[in-house]
Amino acid sequence: MSSTSFEWFVAARYLRARRKEKVVSVVTVISVIGVWAGVMALVISLAVNNGFRDMLQRSLLSATAHVNLERRDTSQGIADWRELTAKLRTLPHVVAVAPVLYDQVIISGPQGNGFVALKGIDKQAELDTSEALHHLKSGSLDGLPDDGGLPGIVLGSKAALDTGLSANDVVTIIDPQGTITPLYGATAKTVRFRVTGIFESGFYDFDDHYAFTALPTVQNLMSSGDVVNDIELRADDPNLAPQVAKAAEQMAGNRYMTKNWEDQNSQLFDALKMERKVTFITIGLIEVVAALNILIALTMIVLTKFKDIAVLMSMGARRAQIWRIFIMQGAMIGITGTILGMITGYAFCYFANTYRWIGLDESIYALSFVPFKARPQDALWIAGAAIGVSLLATIYPARNATRITPVEVLRYE
Numbered sequence: 001m002s003s004t005s006f007e008w009f010v011a012a013r014y015l016r017a018r019r020k021e022k023v024v025s026v027v028t029v030i031s032v033i034g035v036w037a038g039v040m041a042l043v044i045s046l047a048v049n050n051g052f053r054d055m056l057q058r059s060l061l062s063a064t065a066h067v068n069l070e071r072r073d074t075s076q077g078i079a080d081w082r083e084l085t086a087k088l089r090t091l092p093h094v095v096a097v098a099p100v101l102y103d104q105v106i107i108s109g110p111q112g113n114g115f116v117a118l119k120g121i122d123k124q125a126e127l128d129t130s131e132a133l134h135h136l137k138s139g140s141l142d143g144l145p146d147d148g149g150l151p152g153i154v155l156g157s158k159a160a161l162d163t164g165l166s167a168n169d170v171v172t173i174i175d176p177q178g179t180i181t182p183l184y185g186a187t188a189k190t191v192r193f194r195v196t197g198i199f200e201s202g203f204y205d206f207d208d209h210y211a212f213t214a215l216p217t218v219q220n221l222m223s224s225g226d227v228v229n230d231i232e233l234r235a236d237d238p239n240l241a242p243q244v245a246k247a248a249e250q251m252a253g254n255r256y257m258t259k260n261w262e263d264q265n266s267q268l269f270d271a272l273k274m275e276r277k278v279t280f281i282t283i284g285l286i287e288v289v290a291a292l293n294i295l296i297a298l299t300m301i302v303l304t305k306f307k308d309i310a311v312l313m314s315m316g317a318r319r320a321q322i323w324r325i326f327i328m329q330g331a332m333i334g335i336t337g338t339i340l341g342m343i344t345g346y347a348f349c350y351f352a353n354t355y356r357w358i359g360l361d362e363s364i365y366a367l368s369f370v371p372f373k374a375r376p377q378d379a380l381w382i383a384g385a386a387i388g389v390s391l392l393a394t395i396y397p398a399r400n401a402t403r404i405t406p407v408e409v410l411r412y413e
Contacts, residue, residue: 007324010312012332027297028333034290035337036344039386041286043345045279046378051353051371053272057238059203060265062131063210065098065232066241068259069248077101077227084252085231091247093235096128099228101218106174107155107211109163116159116211118173120218120228129234132201133212139167139197144214151217152196158208160198169195175221191221204367287386291393294333298326298397309404319402326398327391334390338383349374 069088071078078084081099088097101120106113119126123144127133133141133154143152153173155165165171175189193213201207219226235244241260249258262269302309309322352358353372360367 007321007328010325027293027300031290031293031297031333032337032340034286034293035334035386035390036340038283038286038290039338039341039382040345040348042280042283042382043342043374043378044348044372045283046276046382047345047349047353047372047374048370049272049276049279050375050378051373052367053269054373055367055371056265056268056272059201059206060261061238063201063203063206064261064264065129066235066238066261067233067245067248068264069231069233069252069256070229070259072255072257074229077224077229078231079225079227081228081231087251088231088233088248091233091244091251093237093240093244094233094248095236096125096234098122098125098129098232098234099215100126100230100232101215101222101224101228102230103175103177103218103222105211105221106176107159107163107165108172108174109160109165109169111164112162114159114162116156116209118153118218118221119210119212120215121212122215126212129232132199132206132210135200135202137198137200139195141197143194143196144212150192150194151213153193154197154199154212155195156207156210157198157200158204159211160195162208165195167195167198171195173221177222189221284385287389290337291389294330294390294393295396297333298329298394299400301329302326302397302401309401313404322401322404323398326401327394330390330394331387334387337390338386341386342379342383346374346379348372 069084078099085097085099088094099122103118103120105116105118107116123133123141136154137157139154141154144154150170153171155171160166163171171193173191173193175191177188199207199212215228218224233244233248235241238261241262245258245260249256252258313319313322349372352370356369358370360369
């Protein structure tokens, strides 16, 4: 039998306690359960964090532009938007550019009223920069400029549901800012639209607070003239948005500023990063408890097997071999618990995500279910951390075992 085989044999034999030493076996099982629970909890909690981040990021990027270019003086519109749009299309990594005009309006339907951001668009440019209008729940975009004498409008599915509107209905739009008159000042302006379509992006806030119509329609509603207040850019890689934003700002000049999708949602993603760190710390405490159980189990083995250890040393076993026996015992407990935790954790994440076991209130969380995305790369450092903590717990009992003096122990045997 080789030296390594001998050490593994003795390590495994010591973990299988005899009947009168059942307490050692029980503590060993508890140690394995502790490692298993910690690994499984960490896999699941990180999968939830990854799932929320990825789904929110995917929903945001499908519904919004990667970069927004605006005037620093927001009270003024962009009058030379045609020339500026043509220049921005030549920037590296820019695949689409869309001029838009936003207005805050009230929509009035049979079941109630609601505030929405009315977005005046060029249909083709919007289709190139955003995916929202690619997901029509009903109706079409054909009547967006004009439909039977009434301007067309495309509503978000939640906004349509809240107001009781559907495709082909006539809706009243109220612009609170309206027009300015010499006698009465600003007066609200009311315009009737025909609902040509209902879109559903999958992002609750967007579906509840956005509506689309033709750019000239919003210009007429606001009496703004031929201007826009935002130019949206889409990059070939969302991660290049900061770089594209900087290039667009340099091209447009000092009168303009840019915002990228990361800046606009920085608080949300920073909160998710912090939650990930807190999760690792709190769930990691379970691994610390499991390590204490391993330390207790191995310490009890040293106390109950000190005669056996003395006999092994008297028969030629080196202190380094005794040290490795206890290290291997901790490794067995850590590896067994880690494997069980990985299997159960990843299996739970797969089925919970596939069958959407845990539902959510969309109005609060913007998602209809808890997403689980267990990344393979997380398994490497989770397993490394669990096994590493298990091995650290073996140092004290292993050192005590090597300090046993065979002559003193066997003197009166």
